[in-house]
Amino acid sequence: MNDSSRRKAVHPRPTPADLPLAGPGSDPASVRAHLAQADPRTLLMSLTHLTRNPEYLTRFAAVCDPANVESGGARPEADELRDLLTAVLTGEHPAAADAGPMPTGLFQQMASTYAHEPVDDEFIPLLLDQCGFANLPGTPEAPAPDRPRPPEGFxxxxxxxxxxxxxxxxxxxxxxxxxxxxxxxxxxGGTWLTNIYPGVGVDTPSHFYSYSFEIMPDWPEFYSKGSYVLDYLHRCADGHGxxxxxxxxxxxxxxxxxxxxxxxxxxxxxxxxxxxxxxxxxxxxxxxxxxxSVRPDIPGLDDFAGPAVHTADWDPDIDLSGKRVAMIGTGASAMQVGPAVVDDVAALTVFQRTPSWIMPRRKDDLTVSDGARWAMRHVPYYAEWFRFITYWLASDSNFVRVVVDPEWTMPDVSVSAASEAMRQWLLAYAREELADRPDLFDKAIPAYPPFGKRILRDSNWYRMLRREHVDLVTSPIERITPGGLVTADGTETPADVLILATGYQxxxxxxxxxxxxxxxxxxxxxxxxxxxxxxxxxxxxxxxxxxxxxxxxxxxxxxxxxxxxxxxxxxxxxxxxxxxxxxxxxxxxxxxxxxxxxxxxxxxxxxxxxxxxxxxxxxxxxxxxxxxxxxxxxxxxxxxxxxxxxxxxxxxx
CATH class of the missing domain: 3.50.50.60 (FAD/NAD(P)-binding domain)
Known part of the structure; x- marks a missing residue:
């Protein structure tokens, strides 16, 4: 992105030229307080990027160790690097603002340190482009396409x-x-305009599910709700005409x-x-x-007496309060809408054809801290490097888990050693979440290998299933009556409302x-x-x-x-x-x-x-x-x- 297009960006990003910070809240004490809430790995990348000092990568490498990331360890190192970055941001220590483009080798070393594994040469062009670094001042130069102007009237x-x-x-x-x-x-807005069911949101990290040329600093959650995604798309469309x-x-x-x-x-x-x-x-x-939307081909569906609403065609006026709700489906939309409505309904019966593999919750509170959002807005390169780690962990690092090893000895349940390790991790999470409900564990675990179908992010699904007024039914639906659903085992479940979480064409x-x-x-x-x-x-x-x-x-x-x-x-x-x-x-x-x-x-x-x-x-x-x-x-x-x-x-x- 060239300088002129960056000035027109809906979400301008800070550069070394914006340092030292000025204005209210730019004093060292205030800056240091903001940095205390920001991710130390990403701060290390900003510090190194601004100073061009590769020694910091060795000195503070502990903050990038996954064990420390999960446990909140490496506190002395994290505190020291925050002090150093505060000095750079406030002008007490100069940044390398006039040093020209960063050497590609240093950029690659930084990426490998952050990822805590080698980042090979083949990734560098993609990272420069898709993480927002391309032609940003102080980053490795990336070739821009030299395209002819289109003919008049094309x-x-x-x-x-x-x-x-x-x-x-x-x-x-x-x-x-x-x-x-x-x-x-x-x-x-596309799907984010039309999908308004309760709980709708991204299951891709918000800081990654966005345009590389419009990196937004103000996502309120790491996995934001659909209304925020729609607002982002609206602002991008408006800002670019x-x-x-x-x-x-x-x-x-x-x-x-x-x-x-x-x-x-x-x-x-x-x-x-x-x-x-x-x-x-x-x-x-x-x-x-x-x-x-795809409506299920179930006898009697049109005869159901109450509302029958598909997640893709949600009626915002539907009232679920105190109702007996039957939800058909356990895919991505069900995974979001079920936990979102469970507190409102008198009873929720989930009809499952095939269970889904569910990724563990990283933590209960997925809100982006004020300090992290401040860093996105004010610390040069913070947003770009944070986008890098979301790509690295949520995308191609998973590829090894979908590749079949023809020599693998457990082909019925997994496709390789990496696939089996993934399966065991998912199983351990399910066992932990459903420890007191072995009956649910048996129902909720897929028979196919992880990633065989869309893998889903847990939004309190297991915790929802454990609720006293929630039932998970795996017997196939035989027919729908005006007052409920009848399964193949002869059981009739009364229902006031049907939620059809049955997918899309x-x-x-x-x-x-x-x-x-x-x-x-x-x-x-x-x-x-x-x-x-x-x-x-x-x-x-x-x-x-x-x-x-x-x-x-x-x-x-x-x-x-x-x-x-x-x-x-x-x-x-x-x-x-x-x-x-x-x-x-x-x-x-x-x-x-x-x-x-x-x-x-x-x-x-x-x-x-x-x-x-x-x-x-x-x-x-x-x-x-x-x-x-x-x-x-x-x-x-x-x-x-x-x-x-x-x-x-x-x-x-």
Missing amino acids: HVVVIGAGLSGICAGVKLGEAGYSYRIYDRNKDV VRDHVTFETEVLSCAYHEATGRWLVTTRGPDGVESTEWADAVVTAMGFFQG VLPMLDKIRITGRGGAELADVWGFDDPRAHLGLTVPGFPNLFVLGGPNSAPNHGAGVNIISEAQVHYVLGCLSLLHERGARAIEPRQDVHDAYNEAVAQALEQRVWSHPSVRSYYQNSKGRVVVSNPWRLVDYWSMMRSPNPEDHIVS
């Missing part, structure tokens, strides 16, 4: 104004493109490619029912993986839009009902200048990182368009043989991933069991693939 249509659509709008605008975003909702390019309450009905002009004719329908058309030189779909992808490419070929026919494939998860032969953000096999299901995927794919889109302009061409699409070879590589890699385990059935798979959602590689691998399109892999005409 117009892009984006479908969807959620996380990916807003990102596309920001980057298209920065690159000088004319663009228009269409969204069926009344505002920007994206909202001015969005047409709301409008559905895209079709996109038809015209070979004679090399343009797409996009047909939309507005809130008044009137259809309109618009020409576009490129189309970017940014509709996300989830395309609406993933397949068929893009089925709401008729997309027609070269020769009149329809994408729905090319993909079939549930067998989509794309080159790099993004482009399809025969459909020039069409880019599918969040397309087939592009989800990082080994950990957090949807935000990285979105930014990487948008970066690749801009690279493809730049290639067009450089060659004076109109159309770009992947070669069929390149597309096929890539998808064969995906298939071979997925055979050695936990998502293909024979015990697993999930929304990652299509009706034949082929994994169509998950990306089989690390985030760093996929991010690297998306740096620049290979001209030889494409037909450019």
Whole structure:
């Protein structure tokens, strides 16, 4: 990010030029008091980054030892480094503000110290870009793409104004493109606008689930509620002028490619029912993986006498107070809504088909301290380094746990030694949480390996199950009556309200839009009902200048990182368009043989991933069991693939 774009940022970040601190609360005593609440590992990175003194990494290495992080140890070292950083921030000790870009070797040494393990060379470009360091003063220089300005009148249509659509709008605008975003909702925000069920929030660390170019210092919790995420997206869209390019309450009905002009004719329908058309030189779909709620196919559901509400279509006026509530499902939304409503209801019966693996709570209070938020706002490099550790611990560090070891001796329950260690850790947590309820433990533990399905973060799920007025039912639901549910064992459970936490439609992808490419070929026919494939998860032969953000096999299901995927794919889109302009061409699409070879590589890699385990059935798979959602590689691998399109892999005409 260059200096001019940083000045326009919605969330400006401190730099060495802002030192020494000035204004109220900048005296040494006040600064030291703030730092007392901030993370000492991250403070060590800021101190080293500001002073360029690598000796601090050895001197204070104990604060980065995971044992000390968990126990709150290494107090003498932590106190001393806080004193030193206070001196730097207040001007008592000078920072290395004019030293030029930091040597990459020192940056890598800092990352390895913080992670408490080696951070290899391959990660450095991703860290500079995705942790917000790129071209920030005093950090290693990262190459910026030298892209040509788009031709006058070159117009892009984006479908969807959620996380990916807003990102596309920001980057298209920065690159000088004319663009228009269409969204069926009344505002920007995508899933964070439409999902309003109780307890909705991120299960990815908030400081990571955000844009690298808009690192926000004021997340109130490490895993923030949906309203805060939505507010963040609103401010990003407004601050970068994206909202001015969005047409709301409008559905895209079709996109038809015209070979004679090399343009797409996009047909939309507005809130008044009137259809309109618009020409576009490129189309970017940014509709996300989830395309609406899935209601369970259970006999009698429509006959239920009380309210039956899906988590994806939550009615904010529904009153659960004192009601007997039956919740169907134990996935991600159930994991949040159940604990959020348990105190309000008279009885909560949870109907489970398959249990989920649950990540332990790090601590009961997940509120970000005032001191940590102060450090995010005032201490140079603190926010960027904290984002680094959330990526490192929540994303690619998990990858080893999803890779199948063909020599592993316990293939029924895990896929490798790392997978088994993960399983034992999760089991130990469940035993601790359910120590007095062995009946629940037997019901709540999955039979498939960890990460086979989406792994979930505990939001008091186990503690909710232990409540006296909560019951967990594993017998299949046979039918629903006007007054309750009947299971296969003959038991009838009375209910006043049904909560359907039964998931979202993933397949068929893009089925709401008729997309027609070269020769009149329809994408729905090319993909079939549930067998989509794309080159790099993004482009399809025969459909020039069409880019599918969040397309087939592009989800990082080994950990957090949807935000990285979105930014990487948008970066690749801009690279493809730049290639067009450089060659004076109109159309770009992947070669069929390149597309096929890539998808064969995906298939071979997925055979050695936990998502293909024979015990697993999930929304990652299509009706034949082929994994169509998950990306089989690390985030760093996929991010690297998306740096620049290979001209030889494409037909450019």
